[in-house]
Amino acid sequence: MTDALLVSNALLWVLVIALALLVLALARQVGVLHERVTPVGALALGRGPRVGEAAPGIEAPTLAGTRIALGGVSAQARSTLLFFLSPSCPVCKALLPALHSVIAREDPSLRLVYASDGPEPEHQTFAKAHGLELAAYALSTELGLSHHVGKLPYAVLIDAAGVIRAQGLVNTREHLESLFEARERGVGSLQELIARERGGSDTLTH
C-alpha cells in the first residue's frame, strides 16, 4: 500500500512539473506571437501636422543660450530629426544610445535636435549626464504643442525642404529605424505601408 502511494505520488509530481513547464512554454509562445503581430513601425497618433505637410516654423531657445530654427528650408540641405524627450521618462533615457547609433548608420549628416520643456536646471543636469549637445537641446513648450506631442519619446523626421517625412511615438530601436524606412519608401508610417500592401481597409477591420 505504501509503495503504491509512493509511486502514485511520484507520478503526480512528474505530471505537475510537466504541466507547469507546459504553461510556461505556452505563455512564452503567446509573448512571441504578440511580438510578431504588433506592427514594428513608430505609432503615428494622427493629430497635429501630418506627414507630407510643412513642419511648423519655430525658433526655439536652447540650453546653450542660443536659438535654433526649426521648420522651413534648411540652408545646409540637411534633414532634421526632432526627438521629444523628458528627463523623467526612463524610456527616453534608455533610447538615447540607440538613437545615436541609428543616426550614425542611417544618415550621419542628419541634424539631431532634442526637444523638451519645463524648468531649465533639470534639463541642464540631464543633458550633461548623458553627454547631449546643449546647442541642440531645444526647450520650448510651443514646439511640443505645435507637433501635438502627447506621449514620449516622440520623434519627427523633417527633410531639407522643411517637410515632415515620418513621425511617431518611438519606444524601441526598431521604431526609430522605421522612421527612416518610412522616409525611404515615401509613406508616413509603417501602419500606412502595411495598409497599402494589404490593399485597403477590408482586411484590417476584423
Add this chain to the structure above:
Amino acid sequence: MIALDLALAWAASAALALVFAQAAWHKLRDLEGFASAVEAYHLMPASLAPLAATQLAAAELVLVGTLVLPPARAGAALAALALLGVYSAAIAVNLARGRRDIDCGCTGPALRQPLSGWLLVRNAALIAVAAAAAAPTAPRALGPADALPIAGGALAAFALTLAGNQLAANAPASRALRARSPAFGARARSAEVRA
C-alpha cells in the same frame, strides 16, 4: 503555533531560492538597466539609485546562498519576506501615485513589465511561501522520499512564477491588440481616401 513539516519548509525555501536566483541573474546581467528602473520608482535621490540597485542584487544573491544552507535557512526566509515586503511597498506607492507605465524591474530588459496590481498579488504569494519557509518546524530526519515534494514543489512553483511573469508582460501587448483593431481600420480607411 503549529509546527510545519520540515519537508514543506524546505520545499518553500528551495522555491524561493530559485525565484531569487533568476531575479538576481537578470539584475546582474543588466545592472545599469536595473539602476534606471530603481530610479524610475522615484523613492530616493537619483544619485543613490545605482548603489541601491547593486545592493538589492547582492542581497538577492546572498538570499539564494543562505536559503539552501540548513543553519541559515529560517533566518534567510525572514530576510526574503522583508525584501519582498519592501518591493511590494515600492510598487504599491507608485501604483497609488498612478505611475503604472514605469518598468517593474523584476524581469530584466528582455521582458518589460509595467506596474500592475498583479505584481502585488504575485509578491503576496511569494511572501506566503517565505512565511512557510520561516515557520517553526518539528524536528525529524528527512528521508529519500522527501526529495519528491521538495524538488517537485520547488520546481513547479518556480515554473509557475515564470509563467505568471510572462503572462503579465504579455498583458499590455494583449490589451493594445484588442484596443487597436478599430482605430487601425480607421487609419487605413483615411489613407485610402487620401490616395
